[in-house]
Amino acid sequence: MTTTCLDGSFSFESWAVVYTDSYGCIQAINEKAKYYFTEPIVGQEIHKAFSWFREEWLHGAVKSRVVKTSQYDKVLMEIIPDKQQAGYTYLLFKNVEEYRNITHLWCEVEDSLIRLQPFIDNSNDGIIITNGDGIVRAINHAFSLVSGLQENDVLRKSVYELSKQGLLPECSMMYAIERKRVESSVVKFSHGKETVVSSKPLFDKQGNIIRVLSNVRDITEIKDLYEKLRSAEAIAKHYQREFNAKITSESSLNLELHRSRIMDDVYELVKKVADTDLPLLMMGESGVGKTALAKYIHSLSERNNTGSFVHINCSAIPEALLESELFGYETGAFTGAKKAKVGLFEIAKKGTILLDEIGDMSFPLQAKLLNVLQEKKFYRVGGTKMIEADVRVLSATNQNLEQLIAEGKFRPDLYFRLNVIPITIPALRERKEDITPLLAHFLEQSNQMHKRTKVFVPETLEILLNYEWPGNIRELMNVVERLVVLTQEDIIEPRHLPPQLREDRKPLVSSAGEIINDAGQGRQEAVTLWSPGDSLKGVITNLEGRIIEEAISFYGSVKEAAKSLGVDESTITRKRSRRNNSLAIARNNADMQK
Numbered sequence: 001m002t003t004t005c006l007d008g009s010f011s012f013e014s015w016a017v018v019y020t021d022s023y024g025c026i027q028a029i030n031e032k033a034k035y036y037f038t039e040p041i042v043g044q045e046i047h048k049a050f051s052w053f054r055e056e057w058l059h060g061a062v063k064s065r066v067v068k069t070s071q072y073d074k075v076l077m078e079i080i081p082d083k084q085q086a087g088y089t090y091l092l093f094k095n096v097e098e099y100r101n102i103t104h105l106w107c108e109v110e111d112s113l114i115r116l117q118p119f120i121d122n123s124n125d126g127i128i129i130t131n132g133d134g135i136v137r138a139i140n141h142a143f144s145l146v147s148g149l150q151e152n153d154v155l156r157k158s159v160y161e162l163s164k165q166g167l168l169p170e171c172s173m174m175y176a177i178e179r180k181r182v183e184s185s186v187v188k189f190s191h192g193k194e195t196v197v198s199s200k201p202l203f204d205k206q207g208n209i210i211r212v213l214s215n216v217r218d219i220t221e222i223k224d225l226y227e228k229l230r231s232a233e234a235i236a237k238h239y240q241r242e243f244n245a246k247i248t249s250e251s252s253l254n255l256e257l258h259r260s261r262i263m264d265d266v267y268e269l270v271k272k273v274a275d276t277d278l279p280l281l282m283m284g285e286s287g288v289g290k291t292a293l294a295k296y297i298h299s300l301s302e303r304n305n306t307g308s309f310v311h312i313n314c315s316a317i318p319e320a321l322l323e324s325e326l327f328g329y330e331t332g333a334f335t336g337a338k339k340a341k342v343g344l345f346e347i348a349k350k351g352t353i354l355l356d357e358i359g360d361m362s363f364p365l366q367a368k369l370l371n372v373l374q375e376k377k378f379y380r381v382g383g384t385k386m387i388e389a390d391v392r393v394l395s396a397t398n399q400n401l402e403q404l405i406a407e408g409k410f411r412p413d414l415y416f417r418l419n420v421i422p423i424t425i426p427a428l429r430e431r432k433e434d435i436t437p438l439l440a441h442f443l444e445q446s447n448q449m450h451k452r453t454k455v456f457v458p459e460t461l462e463i464l465l466n467y468e469w470p471g472n473i474r475e476l477m478n479v480v481e482r483l484v485v486l487t488q489e490d491i492i493e494p495r496h497l498p499p500q501l502r503e504d505r506k507p508l509v510s511s512a513g514e515i516i517n518d519a520g521q522g523r524q525e526a527v528t529l530w531s532p533g534d535s536l537k538g539v540i541t542n543l544e545g546r547i548i549e550e551a552i553s554f555y556g557s558v559k560e561a562a563k564s565l566g567v568d569e570s571t572i573t574r575k576r577s578r579r580n581n582s583l584a585i586a587r588n589n590a591d592m593q594k
């Protein structure tokens with residue numbers, strides 16, 4: 001038999017060679033083998049010729065073993081399948097005793113590696129062993145799984161060559177050889193697995209590397225889990241914030257706290273549509289309670305059991321960031337996107353999202369939002385994975401969207417999509433009946449919260465009732481809390497009120513120019529019922545009006561006041577508006593006379 005080269009990097013020349021067929025029957029040996037095996041072995045089955053030989057070694061991958069033959073105690077055996085003849089195998093033998101001085105340590109290492117073989121084979125991590133030149137000596141099954149490379153692809157090949165061919169990424173296997181120290185690197189194999197490769201060089205006494213043992217851990221799953229963990233953390237944080245907000249606002253939020261007919265209608269409508277997925281557009285001045293109403297709608301809906309309520313103020317977030325806030329982004333979607341981020345649409349999954357100040361959303365983002373609403377799916381910025389948008393979308397604005405459409409700042413198609421059910425919450429000054437219960441509620445709440453027992457004197461109450469409340473419920477709530485905290489005495493008098501309330505207290509003047517309440521002093525003056533020039537009708541209208549206002553203030557509701565005065569609620573509404581008109585005319589006249 002001749003000695004043949006398997007590949008450029010390996011030759012049989014210095015080896016004793018035994019060649020077997022696919023049945024494990026010895027077909028031939030070379031000259032050198034005759035010194036190793038003095039008995040005739042050609043024609044015998046291998047495991048019979050060598051009692052120490054295990055049959056399964058033939059069917060396994062190429063392996064190294066240190067064995068004992070009849071002639072030598074320590075013989076290195078390499079098992080190499082014949083690439084040209086399927087099933088045929090070369091067994092190469094070398095007496096390592098001959099090289100004792102040089103190879104003593106190497107053999108020990110080899111021995112330990114051989115002892116470790118079962119652990120290596122069964123390891124969940126990929127393992128690849130090279131010599132000091134980077135020639136691959138062994139890999140385990142897990143390495144094949146993680147790298148997509150089989151033994152035939154890599155054994156006896158140089159890791160540098162494999163890297164050049166694009167089969168192996170450049171990694172710590174090479175660095176450990178070059179830098180002669182433990183190295184690790186995070187690399188991605190060509191078929192997509194992301195791994196951490198840790199490489200440890202083993203040295204002989206002279207400090208030469210004899211082996212590099214690399215552990216290859218698949219972190220694709222860990223990365224996925226990490227991503228999922230981050231999403232879960234973001235959602236948990238959001239719930240925590242919601243929970244905290246709920247605890248602090250629970251006591252203050254009493255949405256049915258109203259006496260006005262107009263808010264009756266609002267709540268009736270809200271209850272009808274709460275459990276549908278219809279988009280609602282809430283309109284009203286700042287502070288009227290649009291957000292509070294949206295939360296209330298969510299709390300009435302089935303979505304309250306399945307998902308959370310998410311609120312985003314579109315005007316508070318810079319235009320460039322709003323899209324990624326809403327839909328999230330993937331790692332590397334833009335400069336600085338080092339980690340993927342979950343968007344609010346994902347956080348609100350199976351829940352409700354309120355897009356507040358929708359009128360401030362940029363035109364291009366409006367188009368994207370419309371698309372999401374129509375398709376019911378979206379992609380993270382820079383992402384390719386489609387995400388289902390199982391979210392109820394509520395929107396709110398204090399702007400006139402129709403006006404914005406006319407100015408070309410708002411898309412009409414989005415407007416029609418969002419405005420399926422419009423809900424207008426009137427300003428507090430247009431539903432003054434609601435001021436009394438709100439004042440009572442916030443006074444009690446603030447007293448409780450700050451452990452006080454403050455009360456309003458009637459004059460203070462009257463000013464509060466007549467104030468225009470441009471900041472609506474938010475302003476009212478803040479004013480009451482401030483009064484409770486800052487007033488030294490238990491009785492809150494008009495002088496304690498913040499300046500804007502005292503200044504706003506315009507004197508009410510009769511049609512004849514008489515002052516019928518006193519803004520400056522906070523005292524009620526005696527009213528002159530009639531002055532020369534006053535018409536009987538004008539005087540009666542004013543008087544009636546005062547009686548009506550007092551009754552409403554006393555009972556706290558138009559309904560009760562009407563009942564007590566023995567008239568219909570509609571009569572009261574009509575007479576109030578007539579009186580308001582006549583007071584407005586009187587104010588005008590008074591201003592002109594100044």
Ligand SMILES: Nc1ncnc2c1ncn2[C@@H]1O[C@H](COP(=O)(O)OP(=O)(O)OP(=O)(O)O)[C@@H](O)[C@H]1O
Nearest residue numbers: 252253254255257286287288289290291292473474
């Ligand atoms: N019916 C109510 N009962 C008790 N508190 C209320 C009620 N309505 C609103 N509030 C409180 O008034 C404040 C303002 O309400 P909210 O934020 O809902 O107004 P908004 O119309 O959304 O304002 P903006 O347009 O400025 O966002 C909040 O603190 C809210 O808790």
